[in-house]
Amino acid sequence: MKEYFNWDKLFLKFTVIMTVCFCGCVKSKSYDLPSDNCVSELGVNATFSEVKSLYKDDTFQIQEDLIIEGYVVSSDADGNFFSVLYFQDSPMTPTEGFQIEIDVRDSHLFYPVGTKIAIKLKGLYLGKSKDVFKLGATFTSFGNVSVGRLPAAIVNEHIFRFCDGKEVIEPTAISITDVNKELTNTLVRLTDVEFKEEELGRTYAEVGEETERILTDCNDNEIVTVNSGYSDFQAQTLPDGRGDLIGVLLRENDTYKISIRSTSDINFNQEHCAELIDEFTSENILISELADPDNNASARFVELYNSSDEDLNLKGWKLKRYTNANTEVSSEIDLSTLIIKAKSYLVISPNEEEFEKVYGFAPDLGVGTNSPADSNGDDNLELVDPFEAVIDIFGVIGEDGTGTDHEFEDGRAIRKEELFKGSSVYNIEEWVIFNDTGGPGTINQPKMAPDDFSPKE
Numbered sequence: 236m237k238e239y240f241n242w243d244k245l246f247l248k249f250t251v252i253m254t255v256c257f258c259g260c261v262k263s264k265s266y267d268l269p270s271d272n273c274v275s276e277l278g279v280n281a282t283f284s285e286v287k288s289l290y291k292d293d294t295f296q297i298q299e300d301l302i303i304e305g306y307v308v309s310s311d312a313d314g315n316f317f318s319v320l321y322f323q324d325s326p327m328t329p330t331e332g333f334q335i336e337i338d339v340r341d342s343h344l345f346y347p348v349g350t351k352i353a354i355k356l357k358g359l360y361l362g363k364s365k366d367v368f369k370l371g372a373t374f375t376s377f378g379n380v381s382v383g384r385l386p387a388a389i390v391n392e393h394i395f396r397f398c399d400g401k402e403v404i405e406p407t408a409i410s411i412t413d414v415n416k417e418l419t420n421t422l423v424r425l426t427d428v429e430f431k432e433e434e435l436g437r438t439y440a441e442v443g444e445e446t447e448r449i450l451t452d453c454n455d456n457e458i459v460t461v462n463s464g465y466s467d468f469q470a471q472t473l474p475d476g477r478g479d480l481i482g483v484l485l486r487e488n489d490t491y492k493i494s495i496r497s498t499s500d501i502n503f504n505q506e507h508c509a510e511l512i513d514e515f516t517s518e519n520i521l522i523s524e525l526a527d528p529d530n531n532a533s534a535r536f537v538e539l540y541n542s543s544d545e546d547l548n549l550k551g552w553k554l555k556r557y558t559n560a561n562t563e564v565s566s567e568i569d570l571s572t573l574i575i576k577a578k579s580y581l582v583i584s585p586n587e588e589e590f591e592k593v594y595g596f597a598p599d600l601g602v603g604t605n606s607p608a609d610s611n612g613d614d615n616l617e618l619v620d621p622f623e624a625v626i627d628i629f630g631v632i633g634e635d636g637t638g639t640d641h642e643f644e645d646g647r648a649i650r651k652e653e654l655f656k657g658s659s660v661y662n663i664e665e666w667v668i669f670n671d672t673g674g675p676g677t678i679n680q681p682k683m684a685p686d687d688f689s690p691k692e
Contacts (some may be wrong), residue, residue: 551621
């Protein structure tokens, strides 16, 4: 008797098998880890500092049987961290942090915040990017070897959880001005901060782009937050108010940034800082010397003097240059980062290296060529306060200095020593001017660096 194949039974079996397989593969963010996915003991035999000291100049593979331990402080649960674990050497008051690149999605399921982990370093690569150490695998780009993500298949060969559960991570409470290298890659709590006014109303990040948003304190100190354009909270609006923000402190050379794990890391429950008005005006800051050495154009400089009895912060002050007969500003220097000491001078150079070589000390501020500090002697300069008032001037705006009483080409212009206040109108009687071809009231006598000049004297 001929047998017929039962397609209905086969289809039923196939459906059952596929349903079981599909359900078994559904990703869950709440499952428990297998009990054997942890270790009770592991022979930790190195500190973070000892491992970092192995690095010389290039990325290399660790060959020693070294093991370090730490506590996880990052989380990719909300998508603001990706393929990296940040961990520190203690759950509270850490002394150092580290990071390891791993090709693992949803790593928070395996290594929740507070998990104590051990890392077997043999076979891993240690490298440095923008002065920050990284652990991981390796990749090569244009012949350069760098630290890359550790493949998921071998992560469990290097990273181990301790079975004694999680620790509560206590963020290190700091102000913006307290950030330092030792806290890099650790969890910190920035106190008394708010998002800068121009950031308010914006979202945490632009779609699909890593985005920086500026935090500030009540003294106008700033630090940026780094947010992923793929995070779960990307489209949420930045919170108003002021308070604390918890995040992992990141660093690129001397620039610090902070990255939150979720919006619950932000607690702004206070009013915004009162508007801080710390700009000021003063007649006691003046241009005291202009230099255009005949033998070395790279040794030019501008010198300012503070005749008052107190140190003055130059926030908002500017030095403007009007080239030749221009009536529009040609270039300007923002002096906001400078403080000019009482009864002291401040020197600005367009070539820091050459200035120090010629005069024997570094300028207070180095700027570029074609700036107000780089005049060739026929330009006009203004010293302007934060409120756009002209506090001092050299020359006549709109008049080329060549052949006039405000030419210092190949020479110098020095303020007479009895002058202690700036003037918004140029007066030759306040200056002693040396040049090669200047007009009446000037001295046609070129000057040579360094002997004919006296910066800071």
